[in-house]
Amino acid sequence: MRFAMRSLFGMMLLVLTLGLLAMAVGQITGAIATRSAEDRGREPARERVFAVNVATFEAVTARPVLTAWGDLRSARTLELRAAAGGTLIELAPGFRDGGRIAAGETLWRIDPADAETELDLARSDHAAAIAEEAEALAGLALAREEKAASERQRELRAQALARAEDLSGRGVGTAAAREEAELALATAEQAVTGRRLALAQAEARIGRSAIATARAAIGVAEAERILADTVATAPFDGVLTEVDAVLGRLVTVNEKLGVLLDPTALEVAFRVSNREFARIVNAEGDVLPLAVTASLASDGTEVDVAGRIDRAGASSGAGQSGRLIYAALETDRLGLMRPGDFMTVRVEEPRLGNVAVVPATAVSAEGRVLVLGADARLEEAEVAVLRRQGDEVIVADAPFGREFVTERQPQLGAGILVRPLRGGVPEAEAMVRLSPERRAGLIEAVRANGRMPEEARARILATLEADEVPASMVERLESRRSGG
Numbered sequence: 001m002r003f004a005m006r007s008l009f010g011m012m013l014l015v016l017t018l019g020l021l022a023m024a025v026g027q028i029t030g031a032i033a034t035r036s037a038e039d040r041g042r043e044p045a046r047e048r049v050f051a052v053n054v055a056t057f058e059a060v061t062a063r064p065v066l067t068a069w070g071d072l073r074s075a076r077t078l079e080l081r082a083a084a085g086g087t088l089i090e091l092a093p094g095f096r097d098g099g100r101i102a103a104g105e106t107l108w109r110i111d112p113a114d115a116e117t118e119l120d121l122a123r124s125d126h127a128a129a130i131a132e133e134a135e136a137l138a139g140l141a142l143a144r145e146e147k148a149a150s151e152r153q154r155e156l157r158a159q160a161l162a163r164a165e166d167l168s169g170r171g172v173g174t175a176a177a178r179e180e181a182e183l184a185l186a187t188a189e190q191a192v193t194g195r196r197l198a199l200a201q202a203e204a205r206i207g208r209s210a211i212a213t214a215r216a217a218i219g220v221a222e223a224e225r226i227l228a229d230t231v232a233t234a235p236f237d238g239v240l241t242e243v244d245a246v247l248g249r250l251v252t253v254n255e256k257l258g259v260l261l262d263p264t265a266l267e268v269a270f271r272v273s274n275r276e277f278a279r280i281v282n283a284e285g286d287v288l289p290l291a292v293t294a295s296l297a298s299d300g301t302e303v304d305v306a307g308r309i310d311r312a313g314a315s316s317g318a319g320q321s322g323r324l325i326y327a328a329l330e331t332d333r334l335g336l337m338r339p340g341d342f343m344t345v346r347v348e349e350p351r352l353g354n355v356a357v358v359p360a361t362a363v364s365a366e367g368r369v370l371v372l373g374a375d376a377r378l379e380e381a382e383v384a385v386l387r388r389q390g391d392e393v394i395v396a397d398a399p400f401g402r403e404f405v406t407e408r409q410p411q412l413g414a415g416i417l418v419r420p421l422r423g424g425v426p427e428a429e430a431m432v433r434l435s436p437e438r439r440a441g442l443i444e445a446v447r448a449n450g451r452m453p454e455e456a457r458a459r460i461l462a463t464l465e466a467d468e469v470p471a472s473m474v475e476r477l478e479s480r481r482s483g484g
Helices: 002-041 113-169 175-228 274-278 436-448 454-464 471-481
Strands: 050-056 060-062 065-074 077-081 086-091 106-110 231-233 238-241 256-261 266-272 291-298 301-312 323-329 342-348 352-359 368-372 378-382 384-389 392-396 403-405 418-421 431-433 468-470
Touching (some): 113 175, 266 342, 274 323, 352 384, 431 471, 436 471, 454 471
Parallel strands (some): 050 418
Antiparallel strands (some): 060 352, 077 256, 086 106, 238 256, 368 403, 431 468
């Protein structure tokens, strides 16, 4: 019995020992397998090569285009104001808003009754002044004759006095006769002085009558002008606007009745910044007569009108910045355009030589581009951005002859190995919008990837935060998450 118990206990110890040995062997085997798996996972990953579209920097002569916005105006505008007061008795058939007026056509006629009366009175006053002048001329002639007669009488009295003195010296004449001759001579001289005064007065009367006649003539001319002002005619062909006149209305002097616009003298006024203004002036500060194209959007299409810069505004204007530019347009297409229309203006700036025109997607905001190195790795170069216009950028100081990436991607940077595709500018990569759950899952997967370089992780996370994410990047990240 004791032998059986000891045999059973020995068997139990043997089984327990074998079990412990099997467990130890299993743990060692699992540890070795885990270590092998970790060693295989830590094998160095192969460097990824990105395919990029490249182009070559070429030195060209470019002509930048400055884009601005302005309003259409008429360079020849006339305010129609009443030059005389009265009642409107006639209006032109086209005297209304939008009506066309021909040069020389009568615009309106004011009742001329009062003006005709004033003209008749002025002519009457003029005739009276002429008659007064004629009478003054006749009086002058008579005054001259009277003066001549009094002078002859004075000569005779002087001769009589000389004879009386001669007789008195010979003792024949008397002193009384001599005194009488002297008195008669003095009276004659006084008469001559009176006639001279009358002649001077007659001559002065001639001057006054001539002045009165001239004033009367001025009055007649003034009355004729007022009568002529009762009729207004158009000085040029045009179109009416702001019309405010009806038959029978009593108008006052200088009252505005409308505005006449010349449809053949259109110009567009647009404002540019000080920096843009400096590019369209010469060394003396005078604006250059550059060619412009003004566009008017009409029913989904644009009507383009050619023109040329004419002048710059004398002042910037209260509360405004930049400079106001005026460009004369070469058109009379009033059927499509009206003063006040909003226009898009494109100005052809002076040419720029030794520059490169590249896609806007190739240049960063800091003016940097990615160029292809000798070992197919990207290098970063700095260029001088001269103009940004639409989908193109004009740059200077570019490394001419070298190839550059035409579209910068978030995953691209200096030192990245690429495979250049030389076939022109690539099409835009397809973009997708992510739902919040999908975006959060991708971001979590990127952050949990311990084998990803920090620089690449930061670029990918920044791209995933955008509203739209490249579809290729989303597909690649999701394939990695699923183990594909």
